[in-house]
Amino acid sequence: METVLEADRLTVTLQTAAGPARAVRDLSFSLQRGRCLGIVGESGCGKSMTALAIMGLLPEGAHTAGRVLLHGEDLLALDDARMCAIRGDRIAMIFQEPMTSLNPLHRIGDQVGEALRLHKRMGRREAWEKALFLLERVGIPDPHRRIGQYPHQLSGGQRQRVMIAMALANEPDVLIADEPTTALDVTIQRQILDLIQDLAAETGMGLILISHDLGVIAENADDVLVMYGGMVVEQGSSEAIFRRFAHPYAQGLFAAIPKLGAGRDTRLRTIPGTVPDIADLPPGCPFQNRCPRAEAVCAVTVPPMERVGEGHRAACLFLDKAEAGA
Amino acid sequence: MSGQGYARENVAMSDRAMTDKDVLAVYDLHKHYPLPRESLFREAGRVYALNGVDLRLGAAGSLGIVGESGCGKSTLARLVMGLEVPTAGRVEILGRDIAAMQGAELRHHRRHFQMVFQDPFGSLDPRQKVGRIVAEPLHVLGGSDAAQRAEMVAAVLEQVGLRASDRDRYPHEFSGGQRQRIAVARALITRPALIVADEAVSALDVSVQAQVLNLLRDLQEEHGIAYLFISHDLGVVDYLCEEVAVMYLGRIVERAPAKALFAAPLHPYTRALLEAVPRPEPGRRARMVLGGSVPAQTGRGRGCVFAGRCPRAAARCRGEEPPLIGHGDGHFAACHFPGDFSG
Numbered sequence: 001m002e003t004v005l006e007a008d009r010l011t012v013t014l015q016t017a018a019g020p021a022r023a024v025r026d027l028s029f030s031l032q033r034g035r036c037l038g039i040v041g042e043s044g045c046g047k048s049m050t051a052l053a054i055m056g057l058l059p060e061g062a063h064t065a066g067r068v069l070l071h072g073e074d075l076l077a078l079d080d081a082r083m084c085a086i087r088g089d090r091i092a093m094i095f096q097e098p099m100t101s102l103n104p105l106h107r108i109g110d111q112v113g114e115a116l117r118l119h120k121r122m123g124r125r126e127a128w129e130k131a132l133f134l135l136e137r138v139g140i141p142d143p144h145r146r147i148g149q150y151p152h153q154l155s156g157g158q159r160q161r162v163m164i165a166m167a168l169a170n171e172p173d174v175l176i177a178d179e180p181t182t183a184l185d186v187t188i189q190r191q192i193l194d195l196i197q198d199l200a201a202e203t204g205m206g207l208i209l210i211s212h213d214l215g216v217i218a219e220n221a222d223d224v225l226v227m228y229g230g231m232v233v234e235q236g237s238s239e240a241i242f243r244r245f246a247h248p249y250a251q252g253l254f255a256a257i258p259k260l261g262a263g264r265d266t267r268l269r270t271i272p273g274t275v276p277d278i279a280d281l282p283p284g285c286p287f288q289n290r291c292p293r294a295e296a297v298c299a300v301t302v303p304p305m306e307r308v309g310e311g312h313r314a315a316c317l318f319l320d321k322a323e324a325g326a
Numbered sequence: 327m328s329g330q331g332y333a334r335e336n337v338a339m340s341d342r343a344m345t346d347k348d349v350l351a352v353y354d355l356h357k358h359y360p361l362p363r364e365s366l367f368r369e370a371g372r373v374y375a376l377n378g379v380d381l382r383l384g385a386a387g388s389l390g391i392v393g394e395s396g397c398g399k400s401t402l403a404r405l406v407m408g409l410e411v412p413t414a415g416r417v418e419i420l421g422r423d424i425a426a427m428q429g430a431e432l433r434h435h436r437r438h439f440q441m442v443f444q445d446p447f448g449s450l451d452p453r454q455k456v457g458r459i460v461a462e463p464l465h466v467l468g469g470s471d472a473a474q475r476a477e478m479v480a481a482v483l484e485q486v487g488l489r490a491s492d493r494d495r496y497p498h499e500f501s502g503g504q505r506q507r508i509a510v511a512r513a514l515i516t517r518p519a520l521i522v523a524d525e526a527v528s529a530l531d532v533s534v535q536a537q538v539l540n541l542l543r544d545l546q547e548e549h550g551i552a553y554l555f556i557s558h559d560l561g562v563v564d565y566l567c568e569e570v571a572v573m574y575l576g577r578i579v580e581r582a583p584a585k586a587l588f589a590a591p592l593h594p595y596t597r598a599l600l601e602a603v604p605r606p607e608p609g610r611r612a613r614m615v616l617g618g619s620v621p622a623q624t625g626r627g628r629g630c631v632f633a634g635r636c637p638r639a640a641a642r643c644r645g646e647e648p649p650l651i652g653h654g655d656g657h658f659a660a661c662h663f664p665g666d667f668s669g
Contacts, residue, residue: 042531156395157619185394185558186602187616193604212532215604242608256536258565260603261588268540268565271533274501290533 001032004173004206005054005091006069010076012046012053012230014278015061021279023049025230026066029223031174031206036197038221038238039210042253042275046230047210051176054208055093056083070174089119092167094160094196096179101163102151108135108162109147115169134165139195157188164196171203178210193220214257218242226250229276229286235305236312246314249287285317293318348421349519349552350406350439352381355415357401357576361624373623375401377576378415380650385519386550390567390584392560392599396620398576399556403524406554407441408432420519437467440513444525446505450497456483457493460512467516482511485548486541503534510541514549522554527562539565560603564588569656572596575623575631578650582657592659595632597667630662638663 012024024046031037039047052058054068056075068075070091075083092115095101103111112134113127122130128147135143138161151159160180167175177196181189197220200207211217217224217238224241226234226249234247245251255269273290282288288298298317305313356378361371376398383389391399404410406417408424417424419439427435440463443449450459460482461475470478480490486507497505506526513521523542527535543566545551557563563570564584571581572593580593591597598616618635630636633643642662650660659665 042533155619185620187394187598188619189604190602190616213604214532214606218606218608219604239608242606253532254606256533257606258536258539258559258561260561260564260600260605262561263564263585263588264543264566264568266565267543268536270536270540272537274503274534275531 001035003030004033004071005031005208007050007054007066008069009066010050010053010068011065012049012058013063013065014049014059015063016279018277018279021277022230022281023062023278024053027225027227027232028066029225029232029235031208033173033206034201034204035222036200036207036209036220038217038224039208039227040212040214040217040224041227042212044229044275044278045227046278047227048178049230050227051093051178051208051210054174054176055087055091057087057093085119088115088172089170090172091174091176092170092172093176093178094163094167094180096182099151099156099159099183102159104151107148107150108154112147112162112165112169115166119170130169131165134169135162138162138165138168138199139191140165156184157192160184160192161195164192164199168199168203172205174206174208175200176208176210179212180209181216182211182213189216196220214242214254226253229281230278231286231302231315232305233287233316234312234314236309240309240312244309246308246312246319247287247316248291248293248318250314252290252292285315347385348382349385349387349419350381350383350554351418351421352379352402352406353416353418355379355402355405355417356413357398357405357410358413371624374626375576375623376405376412377626379573379576379578381571381578383520383552383554386546386552387569388546388553388555388567390563390570391554391556391573392558392563392570393573394558394599394620396575396623397573398623399573400524401576402573403441403522403554403556406522407439408436433466437463437516438518439520439522440516440518442506442509442513442521442523442526444528446502446509446529447497449509450505452497454496455493456488456495456497456500456508459497459508460493460515463512463516478515479511482515485514485545486511487537501534502530503537506530506538507541510538510545514545514551517549518551520552520554522556524556525558526555528557528559535562542566560588560600572599575620577631577660578658579632579661580659581650582659583655586655586657590665591667592653592657592664593632593661594636594638594663594667596659630660 007027007029010024010027014021014023041047053064064076109128109131112131116122116127116130132143132147135147140146140158140161181192209220221238224238225232228249234250245254252271271290284300285298285303288294303315303317305315308314355376357376359373363370393399405412411425457479460479464470464475479493483490483492488507527538555567567584570584570587571578574595580596616635629644630648633639648660648662650658652658
């Protein structure tokens with residue numbers, strides 16, 4: 001399979017009031033054409049910073065190390081002009097907030113057409129017509145009327161469809177969707193995720209889907225990264241991971257979700273404490289202070305990724321070996 | 327037409343005997359908001375947020391309200407809390423109509439019903455210490471001295487899993503989950519019979535959300551508090567509530583014990599909601615996908631509110647509004663063609 005995007009020990013350090021914060025540490029993955037990579041974790045785990053690092057959109061003062069290769073070209077080493085040519089053309093992103101990521105002062109058609117005029121040097125009329133086609137493709141009802149309207153005239157789900165149309169305008173090789181459905185109702189969430197999947201399958205682009213929702217990841221991703229405290233703690237195929245979580249954090253996260261149908265007869269297992277502040281991470285394993293298996297060694301050793309099954313790895317010194325032997 | 331619908335719904339409700347033990351009783355509740363007038367020659371529009379809701383909640387009971395945005399669930403919470411006045415209908419808490427009370431009388435009655443809000447960052451005053459925030463309802467009620475209040479604050483803080491010494495700290499020193507514990511402590515301090523929680527755990531990370539859910543369950547067991555628990559998350563509602571009501575466009579379309587509702591829904595909308603919930607399991611599922619989106623609340627058509635999106639809608643559904651009728655064992659649905667989704 002053709003690899004479109006590859007991260008090699010990507011590290012992001014942010015400047016915060018509390019000092020340097022390691023938002024992402026030694027993150028590696030490879031994304032194949034037509035595949036969906038899911039990144040799941042709670043707030044502050046580094047999943048959104050990973051996306052922004054790939055897009056070259058990190059906040060002021062952020063420092064990166066490692067490499068992010070798009071068709072072999074290191075995005076982290078590019079100058080602004082080259083990155084601007086790639087962003088919105090070869091790699092595009094959909095954000096969580098369809099309310100704030102569209103410009104309220106411009107018509108839908110102009111916003112969708114902007115990427116075409118910029119990257120494809122299309123004229124106004126040509127871009128408008130392509131925009132109409134795109135709006136139709138993403139399932140906006142009555143696109144002839146909608147194309148001339150402003151964002152506030154559309155519902156949340158329709159705005160997210162417009163965002164998708166914008167991202168797809170130049171048929172990118174990689175689409176990053178950061179919590180694309182978190183602000184939407186469940187029935188609309190289903191429609192939007194199905195649409196993104198269909199479009200990815202149709203165009204063969206690689207998809208990075210970022211979510212805090214294990215259910216969304218399970219149902220949409222082919223491969224999964226579980227992040228905690230800026231690190232990948234478990235990675236593998238979606239099948240393997242959701243069949244058996246190996247890392248104590250992933251296990252705890254799964255156990256803490258109220259499962260539909262479990263009712264009041266069960267009691268949720270909780271993870272004690274709270275998600276760590278990335279500006280104040282302990283040395284060693286980031287999960288040590290909440291982990292039921294932690295021992296003294298966890299406080300001083302960053303656990304390496306170990307194999308737990310076919311294409312399935314986890315970063316813990318105390319992986320259940322009997323379990324892992326499968 | 328619609329008037330008859332409400333009458334039928336009331337008949338349906340009456341098969342559950344009225345008792346004095348109800349903590350909360352809601353009768354045929356309507357709430358319409360006027361829209362700004364757009365023309366001199368046309369009547370101003372209205373938003374029909376609630377269109378005839380009946381509910382009962384007994385002591386130590388727990389009722390979950392689920393539905394998508396615009397279904398009226400937050401409006402219902404605000405009316406139950408007496409934060410707004412209903413257009414029609416009545417809210418009774420411990421047998422007393424809260425719209426009929428004013429001033430000091432209402433303020434005193436409020437000790438029996440308290441609210442926990444969604445946003446643990448916006449709902450606590452950042453300039454006040456936790457002790458003062460939690461004691462606020464006691465100040466409003468009056469009749470307690472500083473020493474008594476301090477004692478009660480210490481007790482509730484410990485009940486919600488914080489330390490008594492936390493009273494001297496400010497909200498920003500706490501994480502989201504701890505702040506929500508503070509909000510729960512503030513609601514608990516008057517020993518209420520009813521707590522209304524509007525998306526109370528939605529802003530929390532999963533690992534922290536589970537802690538707060540377990541806390542809410544423990545508090546209910548210990549103190550016999552009734553919960554009106556509003557959430558868009560069906561899993562959370564299933565975990566916490568004995569009974570669930572599903573709302574759509576300002577109406578209850580199905581109400582049942584949680585087990586029955588989640589195992590065998592009768593209304594096609596409930597079924598679609600359940601199917602849409604993504605599940606953390608390996609493998610993909612085939613399922614029913616609901617087209618369209620929730621229509622605007624500004625119009626009131628004839629017939630069933632869900633007919634426009636319903637896969638089994640027939641001519642009858644577009645002309646005749648289905649009443650909420652009982653199907654045994656406390657299971658009610660407002661549908662002309664309920665149940666049997668095997669086909």
